[in-house]
Amino acid sequence: xxxxxxxxxxxxxxxxxxxxxxxxxxxxxxxxxxxxxxxxxxxxxxxxxxxxxxxxxxxxxxxxxxxxxxxxxxxxxxxxxxxxxxxxxxxxxxxxxxxxxxxxxxxxxxxxxxxxxxxxxxxxxxxxxxxxxxxxxxxxxxxxxxxxxxxxxxxxxxxxxxxxxxxxxxxxxxxxxxxxxxxxxxxxxxxxxxx
Numbered sequence: 001x002x003x004x005x006x007x008x009x010x011x012x013x014x015x016x017x018x019x020x021x022x023x024x025x026x027x028x029x030x031x032x033x034x035x036x037x038x039x040x041x042x043x044x045x046x047x048x049x050x051x052x053x054x055x056x057x058x059x060x061x062x063x064x065x066x067x068x069x070x071x072x073x074x075x076x077x078x079x080x081x082x083x084x085x086x087x088x089x090x091x092x093x094x095x096x097x098x099x100x101x102x103x104x105x106x107x108x109x110x111x112x113x114x115x116x117x118x119x120x121x122x123x124x125x126x127x128x129x130x131x132x133x134x135x136x137x138x139x140x141x142x143x144x145x146x147x148x149x150x151x152x153x154x155x156x157x158x159x160x161x162x163x164x165x166x167x168x169x170x171x172x173x174x175x176x177x178x179x180x181x182x183x184x185x186x187x188x189x190x191x192x193x194x195x
Contacts, residue, residue: 006187007140011178015167018174019153020160025073025081032081033155042164045130049168057123064088064119074107091118126161133165138175142191145176154178 020039026032031039040063048056067073068083076082083089084105095114096103103110132139145159154176156163163174177184 002187002191003140006142006144006184006191009177009181009184010144010175012173012175013147013154013178015163015172015174017152017154018147018163019150019155021081021157022150022155023079023081025076027081036156036160036163036167039160039164041126041161042168045164045168048127048130049134053127057127060123060126061116061119064122065116068119069107069115074105088118088122091122129161130165130168133162133171134169137169137171138162138166142188144180144188145174146180147176147178149179 015036018036019033020026020031020036022033024032029040036042041060044056044060044063047059068088073083074089076084078085078089092107092110092115093103095118096110099111099114101109101111107115143158145162146157147154148157149155159174159176166174177188180188
């Protein structure tokens with residue numbers, strides 16, 4: 001019943017009308033506020049789709065590692081579009097904790113092999129998602145693609161990878177929550193924790 005209620009609250013949107021998040025970091029990097037084709041992982045999915053799977057996987061792994069440590073996006077919070085406090089950062093902290101290492105926020109005492117291991121797992125997850133999208137299209141998930149309307153476009157605040165996968169696979173539309181109501185947000189949070 002909750003799923004039906006949620007699905008009735010979602011909207012189908014043309015991918016051409018979607019723009020990437022407008023946080024400070026994406027704007028500085030040049031892809032913030034632009035079409036989804038400019039979101040960096042889009043090119044890795046496209047490469048993968050063209051049959052260059054190993055090259056695409058290696059390129060995405062390098063991109064995450066370089067972005068986090070070379071470009072120091074670990075020093076920028078997720079709320080700015082950085083990587084501090086994001087899912088990859090949390091997974092790296094958890095793995096270090098499991099190994100008895102109390103990781104510093106700036107990762108200065110990190111085991112780089114553990115970082116690479118977490119990145120490898122994250123990248124595999126991203127390409128598993130891509131393969132699912134390629135095979136089945138967009139399936140219902142409580143982790144909604146989330147948009148906010150602005151100047152006649154839909155600015156993405158969650159779901160860039162899924163939209164990129166849809167676009168690379170030739171889909172023209174995406175189903176998302178638009179200007180998510182507090183009620184739907186509460187349902188989403190409850191469902192992602194308990195269902």
